[in-house]
Each structure stands twice: as C-alpha cells, then as structure tokens.
Amino acid sequence: MYLAETAPEVTARTGPLRVIPEVAGPAQWHRVLTLLATVSLFIGTRTVWTQAASHRLAVAAVISLCYLSILVSGVLALTVRRTRSLARLDLCVLVTAMTLTLCAFTLNHAGGDEGVLTAQAARELVAGHPVYGQPWPWLFQHNPDVALTPTMSGGYDLTYGYPPLPVLLTAPLLWLGHGALAATAVTTGALLAGAVTLWRLLPVPWRSAATMVCLGFGFLPSYARLGYPAIVGLALLVPVVVHWPRIGAGGRLGRGGLARAACLGAACAAQQLPWFLVPFLLAGIYAVRRGELGARPAAGVVLRITGAAVTVWLLINTYFVVSEPRTWAAGIALPLTQNATIHGQGLVGIALYFTDGSDRLAWYSHASMLMTGALLALLVLFVRRLGPAMVVLPWCAFFLATRSQDGYYLLMTPLWLAAAVTTPAASFAGAWQPRPRFLSGPHRRPALVAAAALLLVPALASAAVAATGSPPLRMRVTGTRTAGPAAVSELTVRVANSNNSALTPHFTLTTGQGMSHWWKVAGGPATLPAHTSAVYRLRPPGPVFHVPRRPGTRIRLRVFTASPDTLSSTDIRLPGERSSS
Numbered sequence: 001m002y003l004a005e006t007a008p009e010v011t012a013r014t015g016p017l018r019v020i021p022e023v024a025g026p027a028q029w030h031r032v033l034t035l036l037a038t039v040s041l042f043i044g045t046r047t048v049w050t051q052a053a054s055h056r057l058a059v060a061a062v063i064s065l066c067y068l069s070i071l072v073s074g075v076l077a078l079t080v081r082r083t084r085s086l087a088r089l090d091l092c093v094l095v096t097a098m099t100l101t102l103c104a105f106t107l108n109h110a111g112g113d114e115g116v117l118t119a120q121a122a123r124e125l126v127a128g129h130p131v132y133g134q135p136w137p138w139l140f141q142h143n144p145d146v147a148l149t150p151t152m153s154g155g156y157d158l159t160y161g162y163p164p165l166p167v168l169l170t171a172p173l174l175w176l177g178h179g180a181l182a183a184t185a186v187t188t189g190a191l192l193a194g195a196v197t198l199w200r201l202l203p204v205p206w207r208s209a210a211t212m213v214c215l216g217f218g219f220l221p222s223y224a225r226l227g228y229p230a231i232v233g234l235a236l237l238v239p240v241v242v243h244w245p246r247i248g249a250g251g252r253l254g255r256g257g258l259a260r261a262a263c264l265g266a267a268c269a270a271q272q273l274p275w276f277l278v279p280f281l282l283a284g285i286y287a288v289r290r291g292e293l294g295a296r297p298a299a300g301v302v303l304r305i306t307g308a309a310v311t312v313w314l315l316i317n318t319y320f321v322v323s324e325p326r327t328w329a330a331g332i333a334l335p336l337t338q339n340a341t342i343h344g345q346g347l348v349g350i351a352l353y354f355t356d357g358s359d360r361l362a363w364y365s366h367a368s369m370l371m372t373g374a375l376l377a378l379l380v381l382f383v384r385r386l387g388p389a390m391v392v393l394p395w396c397a398f399f400l401a402t403r404s405q406d407g408y409y410l411l412m413t414p415l416w417l418a419a420a421v422t423t424p425a426a427s428f429a430g431a432w433q434p435r436p437r438f439l440s441g442p443h444r445r446p447a448l449v450a451a452a453a454l455l456l457v458p459a460l461a462s463a464a465v466a467a468t469g470s471p472p473l474r475m476r477v478t479g480t481r482t483a484g485p486a487a488v489s490e491l492t493v494r495v496a497n498s499n500n501s502a503l504t505p506h507f508t509l510t511t512g513q514g515m516s517h518w519w520k521v522a523g524g525p526a527t528l529p530a531h532t533s534a535v536y537r538l539r540p541p542g543p544v545f546h547v548p549r550r551p552g553t554r555i556r557l558r559v560f561t562a563s564p565d566t567l568s569s570t571d572i573r574l575p576g577e578r579s580s581s
Contacts, residue, residue, distance in 0.1 A: 026086040030205040034077040034086060037093050037208035040216030041070050041100060048104045059103050066103070069096045083204075090207045094199055097215035098192055101224075105188045108225050111180025113146050114162070115227020118183040121160040122170040130324050131167060132331030135159050143179075147514075152339045152562035154506035154518055161334030165270040165316050166229040183227040191215075191224040194235030198414055201242045206421045213417050219410055229271040230411045236267035237274055241391055241418045244281065245288045245427040248301035253308075261305045265312030272335050273412065276394040279376055282306065284390045287383040290432035298432075335403075341560055342567065343514065346404025350467045353513075357558075357567035358469030359499060361402060367462035368401035374455040380434065381451065387428035391419045400463050471568035472499035473528075473559050478535070482575050486547040488540065490522070493557065496533035503528050503561040507538050509572075510556045511548050517541035547574045 045063065052060035073093055080086050111119070116139050121131045135158040140148055149157040160167070166186060173182040195214035199207045214220055224231045240260045247257050264281070267274040282302050290298035314321070320328040330337070342348040342361060351358040375393045379386050386393065391412070398408040439447050479492035497503055504527045507519040524536030548555070559568045 025081050026083045027205060030083070030086060031077055033205070033212075034090055034093065034208045035074060037090075037097075037212040037216055038070055038073045038077060040212045041066070041093070041097055043216065044104070044218040044222075045100060048100070048107060051107050052103065056107060059106055062099065063103050066096050066100050087204050087207070090199075090204075090211070093208055094195070094211045094215075097211050098195070101188065101192060101215050101221045104221060105184070105225055109181050109184045109188075110143075111146075111184045112226035112228070113140070113148065114229060115180035115183040115187070116140075116143060116146055117160045118162070118166050118170055118186075118227055118229060119174070119180040121167045122174055122182065125167055126171050126174065130327060131160055131164070131320065132324055133159055133327030148517070149338070150341045150508075150515060150518065152341055152506075152560050152565050154504075154560070154562075157334070157338050157340065159331065159334065161331055161338065162229045162271055163269045163317065163332050164320050164328075165266060166232050168316065169232070180227050184225055187227050187229070187231040188221070188224040190232045190235040191220055194231075194238050194414065197235070198238045198242070198418060201239065202418070202421055209417055209421070210414070213414050220414070223407065223411060228407075228411070230273050230407075233267040233270040233274045234412060234414060236263045236270060237277065237412075237415055238418060240264050240267070240281070241415045241422075243422045244285070244390075244419070245387070245423055247285055248289050248298075248305065249292070251289070251293050251297045251301060253301070253304055257305070258308050261308035262312045264305070265309035266316065268309065269313045269316040272332070273408065276372065276397075277391065277412075277415075278309075280379055280390050280394050283376060283380055284383060284387055287380065287387070287431040287433070288428065291430040339562060339565070340403055341515065342402045344398075344401070344404030345406050346399040346401065347463055347467060348402055348404055351469070351567055352569075355471075357471035357473075357569045358466060359472040359564065359566045360466050360469035361565040361567060363462045363466035363469075364400060364402045367459050367466060368397050370462055371397040371400050371456075371459035374459050377455050378452060381439075381448070383431045383433055384425075384428045387431060388419060388423050388425055390423075391415045397459075400459065469566075472503060472561075472566050473497055473505060473568035475557055475559065475568065475570045477557070477572050480575055483544045486549060486575070487544040488547060488574055489544050491519075491538040491557075493536050493538060494533060495524075495528060495536055495559070497528045497530055499566070500530050501564060502530055503566065504563075505536070505559045505561055507536070508558050508560075509540075509545060510558055511553050515558065545574075 049060055049063045052063060073089060076089050120136050120139055124131050137158050140146055151157060169186045170182045173185055176182050176185055198210040202210055240263050247260055286298050286302045289301045348364055379393060395409050398404050439451060474496040476494045477491060478494050480488055481490035483489040508515050519538045519540055522537040522539050525534050528534055555572055556569050557572050
C-alpha cells in the first residue's frame with residue numbers, strides 16, 4: 001500500500017513510466033482568507049452606492065466597477081493555481097477596498113464632534129490663536145447633527161481635548177474646504193496608510209486579513225470619516241506592534257528600533273488611547289530582553305526606547321508647551337479629567353439601563369484604574385502566557401470605565417491582528433518572569449493562582465460597589481404642559497433627595513442609548529439639601545420634546561449630579577405616547 005501511495009503515476013499498464021510534476025498551489029486557508037476579505041467588501045457598499053446613484057453618478061459608476069472586482073476576485077480566489085497569483089489577487093482586493101473607502105469618503109466627510117473640533121483647532125493654529133482651553137459653542141449650534149459630550153456638572157465639553165499631531169496634520173489641508181473636511185481627510189488618509197503598512201508587513205498569506213480588518217468590515221472607515229484622532233494613532237502603532245518582541249534584540253535598537261520608538265512617540269502625540277498601550281509594551285519588551293540579555297542591558301533597551309519616544313512626543317508638542325503650557329496640559333488630559341456622563345456598552349450599563357442608577361459612579365473609574373494596574377502586573381508575572389495578548393489587555397480595563405464605548409475596543413483591533421500573526425507564543429519562551437520566594441517552591445501553582453486572584457479582587461470589588469449603588473433621588477412627574485399632539489413643552493417633577501449630601505441635579509430625557517441635551521430648570525432650587533424634596537419645572541432644550549410615536553419606546557427621566565457623581569433614573573409616560581400593547 002505504501003508503494004502504491006508513493007509511486008509515480010503510470011500512463012498505461014504496459015507503457016513506460018512518466019512522472020507528472022506536482023504543482024505547488026496555495027494553501028486552502030489562504031484561499032479562504034482571501035475570499036473572506038473579498039466578501040467583507042460587500043458590507044455597507046450598497047448604502048454608499050444608493051447614496052451616490054442619486055446625485056454623484058461618477059462615484060456610483062466607480063462603485064459598480066468595484067462590485068465587478070469583488071465578483072471576479074471571488075472566482076479567482078478559488079481557482080488560481082499559483083501562490084504568486086493569489087498574492088497578486090490579495091493586492092487587487094486591497095486596492096478595491098481602498099477605492100470603496102475613498103468613494104464613501106467622497107460622499108460623507110462632514111465629520112463628528114472630534115473632526116469638527118480638530119478642524120477648528122487647526123484654523124485657530126493657522127490664525128495664531130490659542131488652541132487649547134477655548135470653547136467653541138457655535139460649532140455645535142451650526143451642526144445640530146454633531147454629538148456633544150455632556151459632563152456631570154450639567155454642561156458640555158466644547159474645547160479641543162486631544163494631543164496636537166492631528167491639528168498639525170490638518171492645518172496644511174484647510175484649503176480643501178469648509179467644515180471638518182480637512183480633518184476627516186487626514187484620518188481617512190491615515191487609515192489607508194495604516195492598512196497598506198499592515199498589509200505590507202504581514203506575511204504574504206495573511207495580507208488579506210489586514211484588508212478585511214482595516215477596511216472590509218466598515219467600522220474603521222466610518223470612524224475615519226468622523227475624524228477620530230485615534231485613527232492617526234492606530235496607523236502609527238502598526239509598525240510598532242508588528243514583531244514587537246524583536247525590538248532591541250541583541251541589546252541594539254538600530255535604525256528600525258529607533259523608527260519604531262519614534263512612531264510610538266508620534267502615536268502618543270495623536271490621541272490618548274496609545275498612552276494605555278505604552279506601559280504594557282515596555283513591560284513586555286523588558287521581560288523578553290531580560291530573558292535574553294539580563295537585567296541591566298534590558299533596562300538600557302527600554303530606556304533608549306522611552307527616550308526616543310519621549311523626544312519625538314516633545315518635539316511635536318513643543319510649540320504648545322511654549323505658547324500655552326497650562327491650557328495645553330489641561331487639554332491633553334481632558335478626556336481623563338472632564339468628568340463626562342457615563343456612557344457605553346460596558347458595566348455602566350447596569351446603572352444606565354438595568355437599574356434606576358447609582359450613588360457611587362466614581363467607583364467605576366476606580367475599578368478601571370485598578371484593573372489596568374492588575375492586568376499590567378499579570379502581564380509581568382505571566383508574560384510567557386499573556387505575552388501574545390499584550391495588545392489586547394489594555395482595552396479590557398475600559399469595560400469597567402465610566403465611558404466604556406465599544407470604540408475604545410474596536411479602534412485598535414488591527415493591532416490585535418498584527419500581534420496574532422507576528423508574535424507567536426514561542427517568542428516568549430525565554431522571557432523573564434519574576435518569581436519571588438512565596439511564588440516558587442512545591443506549592444507554586446496555588447500561590448500563582450492566589451496572586452492572580454488577589455490582583456483582580458480590588459478592581460472587581462470596586463466594580464461591585466459601583467454597580468450595587470442606589471439612586472439618591474426619587475422623581476415623580478406631577479404635571480405636563482403640551483404644545484400639540486405628542487409635543488411636551490414643560491414637565492413638573494417632584495424630586496426627593498434621600499442622600500446624606502446636598503445635590504445639584506441636572507435633568508435630561510432619553511429614549512434609547514445615549515442621552516439628549518440637558519433640560520432647562522425653569523423653577524426649583526439649584527441645590528437640593530439632604531433629605532428634602534422640591535418641585536422642579538423643566539423645559540426641553542428645544543421648543544418642544546416630541547414624544548416617540550413608536551409603540552413600546554422607553555422614556556427615561558435621568559438626573560445626574562457631580563460631587564458626588566450620581567445617577568437617578570425613572571421610567572415615565574407622557575401624553576401622546578403609544579402603548580406597546
């Protein structure tokens with residue numbers, strides 16, 4: 001049987017033997033990956049084509065050609081015989097994805113709040129005016145569709161609160177047009193550059209995965225069209241994360257290592273999310289290099305990386321450090337200090353949607369910080385196991401944060417792919433793991449499990465404290481004034497404070513996730529003393545509040561307070577509301 005399986009093919013039973021050379025074709029998983037990347041280009045494409053067909057026929061024609069490219073690529077992905085041909089097809093899929101991204105940008109480039117603020121900051125910079133600490137309320141008055149970031153104190157964040165690199169990149173492109181066009185052009189260009197960089201740096205069979213994650217699924221291009229500065233940080237982090245355990249190998253950075261350190265510093269000068277990756281990255285590099293070189297050379301490598309990154313970061317920030325040091329420092333720290341209202345898909349959903357609130361919202365922030373520290377410590381203790389997941393660990397802490405939007409997770413997902421492909425577990429086989437006496441010996445495994453549990457307990461306990469809080473205010477709607485069918489012009493609410501502290505309430509109505517603008521207090525005390533009640537007259541931010549006509553819509557009256565941070569909510573029924581039955 002073995003002879004029959006390994007013998008060359010015989011053309012005839014009595015004829016001579018003729019060996020048919022075997023053609024080495026692409027691996028089947030490579031075909032499947034290319035096909036999946038091709039299929040992912042269908043996501044959202046019809047919506048863009050429909051929009052273009054009504055008033056931008058040239059764009060619609062290009063999208064139709066992209067549809068043809070998708071169909072042809074699907075056929076070729078399953079039929080080409082050579083690996084080189086499939087690699088060329090991967091390039092075709094990437095070009096098609098980039099073309100679709102540019103078509104969508106051509107039609108939708110108005111930007112969100114981040115893009116609008118970045119473009120305005122660039123205009124102020126060009127005009128020689130301060131960039132940080134300057135509120136620009138008219139930006140949102142002229143753009144009602146642009147979201148505002150409400151704060152617990154009843155106001156809104158109307159200033160620029162990101163590091164300056166996106167502003168510096170946007171300023172030369174202001175000639176492109178009004179609004180946020182220049183800012184969204186920068187972020188869309190950065191996404192395309194990041195996608196090409198990741199595609200180029202990955203091994204050939206994995207390149208279509210870069211196309212799929214960066215451009216195919218559609219969520220990253222949509223964030224780029226909104227002008228999110230984090231997209232610039234993502235693009236700069238791509239070359240840093242690819243093969244990151246090799247940084248400083250042999251104790252030398254070289255040009256490549258210095259370039260990666262420079263990209264790390266530039267990424268930190270683009271947005272705050274890369275800040276959270278830095279300690280995990282440096283801890284991982286130190287552990288790998290210490291296992292190879294020893295403690296002092298490993299520390300030297302980390303210090304040189306840090307020095308190069310900090311130098312680049314300071315160079316980008318120099319103008320603002322000199323011209324407006326106080327407002328610059330407050331501005332780049334704003335997302336950490338602005339005390340925005342809770343929002344997101346993480347644990348705060350308990351207080352937002354599943355209970356009537358909590359009087360211990362600050363504990364969500366404590367839980368997130370403690371979880372970040374715990375995960376960093378776990379990476380150090382178990383780097384041989386957790387090293388491949390280094391680029392994922394920092395974002396896990398955001399699930400416990402007061403602002404746990406899924407954007408904090410998905411914006412960095414291309415880095416997850418880069419790590420999965422280029423940093424296998426074997427890269428950490430010799431990495432250093434601290435093992436003090438109490439974590440070694442015959443009972444090492446139970447001790448390590450106990451140490452891991454002890455590291456996580458403070459964060460989980462803080463999250464439990466926040467989630468089990470009770471709403472400090474009790475609300476009851478006692479009257480409504482309407483201005484027509486299903487249009488409310490005023491609410492009368494009795495509010496009782498059961499807390500031991502005086503509270504300053506800020507009111508809003510919500511009909512789903514997120515929240516509307518603050519309602520105006522037309523009557524009632526600004527501060528409600530402890531264990532007292534009062535009647536408040538509330539008016540909507542616009543002329544009227546339109547009651548949703550969809551049956552079963554949940555209308556929630558929410559009251560936020562600062563110092564202490566609390567949330568109290570109650571479901572209400574308004575005139576004109578339809579019953580779900």
